[in-house]
Amino acid sequence: MLALHRTIIATVVGFAAALPAHAQTSQNYPTRSVRFVVGFSPGSATDFTARMFGQKLSELWGQPVVIENRSGAGSTLANAVAAQATPDGYTLLVVSASFAITAVLQHKNLPYDALKDFRGVAQFGSTTGALVVPPSLGVKSVKDLIALAKERKLLFGSAGAGSGLHMSTERFNIVAGIRATHVGFKGQPEMNVEIVTGRVQYGFPSVGTSMAFLKDGRLLALAVNTPKRSPHFPDVPALIEIIPSFERDAAHALMAPAKTPTAIVRKISMDVARVAELPDLKERMHAISFDIAPSTPEEYDKAVRRQLEVFGEVARAAGLIAK
Numbered sequence: 001m002l003a004l005h006r007t008i009i010a011t012v013v014g015f016a017a018a019l020p021a022h023a024q025t026s027q028n029y030p031t032r033s034v035r036f037v038v039g040f041s042p043g044s045a046t047d048f049t050a051r052m053f054g055q056k057l058s059e060l061w062g063q064p065v066v067i068e069n070r071s072g073a074g075s076t077l078a079n080a081v082a083a084q085a086t087p088d089g090y091t092l093l094v095v096s097a098s099f100a101i102t103a104v105l106q107h108k109n110l111p112y113d114a115l116k117d118f119r120g121v122a123q124f125g126s127t128t129g130a131l132v133v134p135p136s137l138g139v140k141s142v143k144d145l146i147a148l149a150k151e152r153k154l155l156f157g158s159a160g161a162g163s164g165l166h167m168s169t170e171r172f173n174i175v176a177g178i179r180a181t182h183v184g185f186k187g188q189p190e191m192n193v194e195i196v197t198g199r200v201q202y203g204f205p206s207v208g209t210s211m212a213f214l215k216d217g218r219l220l221a222l223a224v225n226t227p228k229r230s231p232h233f234p235d236v237p238a239l240i241e242i243i244p245s246f247e248r249d250a251a252h253a254l255m256a257p258a259k260t261p262t263a264i265v266r267k268i269s270m271d272v273a274r275v276a277e278l279p280d281l282k283e284r285m286h287a288i289s290f291d292i293a294p295s296t297p298e299e300y301d302k303a304v305r306r307q308l309e310v311f312g313e314v315a316r317a318a319g320l321i322a323k
Contacts, residue, residue: 007042007066007067026261026263026264026266026267027267029089029264029268030063030089030090031063032063032090033063033065034057034061034064034066034089034090034091034092035066035091036050036054036065036067036092036093036094036254037068037070037078037085037091037092037093038050038068038071039070039071039074039075039076039077039078039079039093039095039098040071041069041071042069044071045096045127045206045208045209045252046094046252048288049094049124049125049290050067051067052281052285053124053272053276053281056275056278056281057271060271060275074098074101074102075095075099075102076102076106076110076111078093079099079114080111080112082255082256082257083111083112083117083257084257085257086257087256087257087258087259087261088261088264089260089264089265089267091256092254092256093254094252094253094254095253095254096252097164097167097249097307097311098163099114099255100114100304100307100308100311101164101311102162104308104311104312104315104321105162105315105320114304115304115305115308116258117258118255118256118257118258119255119257119258119260119265120253120254120295120297120300120301120303120304121253121254121255121260121265121268121269121272121297122268122269122272122273122295122296123251123252123253123254123293123294123295123299123300123303124253124254124292124294125251125252125285125290125292125293125294126226126248126251126252126290126293127206127207127208127252127288127290128208128225128226128232128289128290128291129165129168129204129205129224129225129249130205130206130207130210130223130224130230130233130236131145131172131204131221131222131223131224131225131239132203132205132210132213132214132219132220133145133195133201133202134195134196134197134218134219135219135220137198137201139222140220141222142176142222142223142237142242143242145202146177149173149176149178149179149180153179153180154181154202155180155181155200156169156173156180156182156183156200156201156202157169157182157183157184157185157191157195157200157203158185158191158203158204159186159191160184160185160186161182162320163184164249165191165203165205166184167249168204168225168249169202169204170314170317170318170320171246171310171314172204172239172243172246174314174318175243175245175246180201180202188205188206188209188210191203191205192213192219196218196219204225207230207232207288208288211232211289214233221233221236222236223237223239223241223242224237224238224239225238225239225246226238226248226291227248230289231286232289247310251293251303253300254268255300265297269294269295269296269297273294276294
């Protein structure tokens, strides 16, 4: 079901008059409101990132940033809206791992091409995920969990079949050499509760959604998915320390319709890098264990191609698509 929610982030009262398309340049961009299309509902991790960066870009530009939530169908509704938008830099798509995942799992049925209809603008950064288990499971490390999973069939949770969490955990299972049964839930909160009870044995929620359980000991973090240890949990190893071949999930980022002028794309990318250095934004994102890591448009285009390759391999190995 399509859910549409629109919010205006602004530091100005009025809207500047729009210039004709031929008059738009990277120097005077933007001259009116900019729309960020988000494929998830208000309050989601991707939505929070869009709002935090949107607010700071609005302050920098002196123009409103409109957050338009087009939730549903694994973010494909939002992706389609952005793909069909006028390529002038005034409609941008905020993406997460789901962009590449849906392109892999539903490529035959999508009304857009993930590579041909979009171009990268800038990466924002990545959320921190934790491999968690209930203390009652009796495992104390990643190696313990792998050993137990090889002895008996375990259940792992996610936020639904084909979700980022599903693919992240399938990727872990593959590189760890284990097989387990997937149980999908409506969202991360529901999954976390089921792991706490022990009815599901492990999962890979974001630290932001599981922080309370981790702090009070109802969940045990065995590893985090960041390149290095999280400052929130310095005693918890990075998964790459244990399994070097594990790759982190896709980041939150901005994309634009493919024909958006390069000069405008570069201007937006540089502005994202500028606001990423603001101390108050860093503090807000650090509080939810979000690692800010801006990129150039070319770097993010390369990252998307790599994501499609990796998620394709995971989906085939997990039997989600034909080999």
